[in-house]
Amino acid sequence: xxxxxxxxxxxxxxxxxxxxxxxxxxxxxxxxxxxxxxxxxxxxxxxxxxxxxxxxxxxxxxxxxxxxxxxxxxxxxxxxxxxxxxxxxxxxxxxxxxxxxxxxxxxxxxxxxxxxxxxxxxxxxxxxxxxxxxxxxxxxxxxxxxxxxxxxxxxxxxxxxxxxxxxxxxxxxxxxxxxxxxxxxxxxxxxxxxxxxxxxxxxxxxxxxxxxxxxxxxxxxxxxxxxxxxxxxxxxxxxxxxxxxxxxxxxxxxxxxxxxxxxxxxxxxxxxxxxxxxxxxxxxxxxxxxxxxxxxxxxxxxxxxxxxxxxxxxxxxxxxxxxxxxxxxxxxxxxxxxxxxxxxxxxxxxxxxxxxxxxxxxxxxxxxxxxxxxxxxxxxxxxxxxxxxxxxxxxxxxxxxxxxxxxxxxxxxxxxxxxxxxxxxxxxxxxxxxxxxxxxxxxxxxxx
Numbered sequence: 001x002x003x004x005x006x007x008x009x010x011x012x013x014x015x016x017x018x019x020x021x022x023x024x025x026x027x028x029x030x031x032x033x034x035x036x037x038x039x040x041x042x043x044x045x046x047x048x049x050x051x052x053x054x055x056x057x058x059x060x061x062x063x064x065x066x067x068x069x070x071x072x073x074x075x076x077x078x079x080x081x082x083x084x085x086x087x088x089x090x091x092x093x094x095x096x097x098x099x100x101x102x103x104x105x106x107x108x109x110x111x112x113x114x115x116x117x118x119x120x121x122x123x124x125x126x127x128x129x130x131x132x133x134x135x136x137x138x139x140x141x142x143x144x145x146x147x148x149x150x151x152x153x154x155x156x157x158x159x160x161x162x163x164x165x166x167x168x169x170x171x172x173x174x175x176x177x178x179x180x181x182x183x184x185x186x187x188x189x190x191x192x193x194x195x196x197x198x199x200x201x202x203x204x205x206x207x208x209x210x211x212x213x214x215x216x217x218x219x220x221x222x223x224x225x226x227x228x229x230x231x232x233x234x235x236x237x238x239x240x241x242x243x244x245x246x247x248x249x250x251x252x253x254x255x256x257x258x259x260x261x262x263x264x265x266x267x268x269x270x271x272x273x274x275x276x277x278x279x280x281x282x283x284x285x286x287x288x289x290x291x292x293x294x295x296x297x298x299x300x301x302x303x304x305x306x307x308x309x310x311x312x313x314x315x316x317x318x319x320x321x322x323x324x325x326x327x328x329x330x331x332x333x334x335x336x337x338x339x340x341x342x343x344x345x346x347x348x349x350x351x352x353x354x355x356x357x358x359x360x361x362x363x364x365x366x367x368x369x370x371x372x373x374x375x376x377x378x379x380x381x382x383x384x385x386x387x388x389x390x391x392x393x394x395x396x397x398x399x400x401x402x403x404x405x406x407x408x409x410x411x412x413x414x415x416x417x418x419x420x421x422x423x424x425x426x427x428x429x430x431x432x433x434x435x436x437x438x439x440x441x442x443x444x445x446x447x448x
Contacts, residue, residue, distance in 0.1 A: 038235030210419030270294030270335030385417025
């Protein structure tokens with residue numbers, strides 16, 4: 001039986017997570033950029049059901065012969081329940097889908113090697129959630145009673161937090177970060193030029209070109225997360241501890257979400273760094289807003305997203321509600337669109353993910369051909385980069401980001417993807433610099 005309680009104190013939720021961060025499969029979806037879209041943060045603890053998609057699909061460690069997607073859809077339908085609160089998640093799963101998962105699902109075999117071995121997808125259905133409402137400044141504990149009695153669990157949690165929430169951060173031993181990229185500058189610029197030729201010849205309308213960076217640093221992954229949330233507050237960040245690897249994210253970009261049957265997608269196409277002065281800041285904002293190249297790319301992606309949402313939404317309900325909005329973050333401006341629709345009855349969030357994943361803004365259009373060209377031109381698999389992190393609620397809601405400004409830590413090494421959108425008129429050197437500018441916030445945090 002579920003037990004839910006408002007905590008009598010209101011400590012920062014990231015301090016609460018510090019108590020549990022060493023727990024295997026502990027996850028933290030944090031909106032450190034407090035805003036309407038970054039109102040809630042969620043901690044998930046103690047999974048009762050763990051789904052892992054690799055070469056084989058396993059359920060709580062046991063091989064399952066059913067298709068992964070079919071299992072998830074049926075579980076969501078068979079265990080559907082209302083959420084009587086205004087909180088985004090009181091029962092459900094938190095996890096990720098990698099770009100490689102999407103590539104395989106679309107039947108595209110990669111010719112590239114992987115720089116890091118992690119599952120294609122992990123979804124954990126959690127017994128316990130701790131949810132922060134930063135607007136109301138309240139903290140809630142939800143114990144679903146799947147593993148032990150909910151009241152017993154809540155008392156354990158409160159005692160542990162009250163006794164340990166003042167714990168000190170571990171001592172940082174940081175000697176700086178050493179890195180290598182899988183492209184040299186000239187190689188990346190030539191790949192941009194080649195992708196531009198594909199566009200000029202009509203193979204695709206636009207594309208995205210990524211590179212993978214490997215970083216050696218003595219900085220602990222949770223300390224990197226602390227640095228990132230401080231210097232680059234974001235609405236779709238997170239820290240996932242899967243034992244043998246950790247995910248550290250400060251993504252600013254929503255992929256897709258569902259709330260009360262209403263689907264929202266927010267593709268981003270176009271980036272400018274923030275200025276050093278107010279005047280420079282405004283000039284860069286206006287430059288992005290007036291860029292015909294960026295607006296043309298975003299319009300194409302918005303149309304692609306509309307086509308994908310129409311596969312799962314009620315006919316006539318899909319519309320572009322915002323087309324060229326400039327959103328500001330600590331380090332950059334982004335040009336964003338918003339597309340909405342109403343999910344058809346009897347479909348689940350997994351159906352939506354199947355229709356739209358991976359995001360068109362990080363592949364190009366048409367999507368399948370763009371992904372074929374990506375695999376030809378890029379030097380290694382993307383792995384998690386440009387995949388999605390987020391949650392699936394048992395009431396039918398979901399919210400997933402686009403995995404950018406995100407590092408995976410495994411075997412004492414950080415793995416970071418970065419990239420840039422490519423159009424026919426792209427300047428190779430500009431795209432190379434933009435890719436490294438996007439990676440810069442993570443590298444800055446590693447050296448902080």
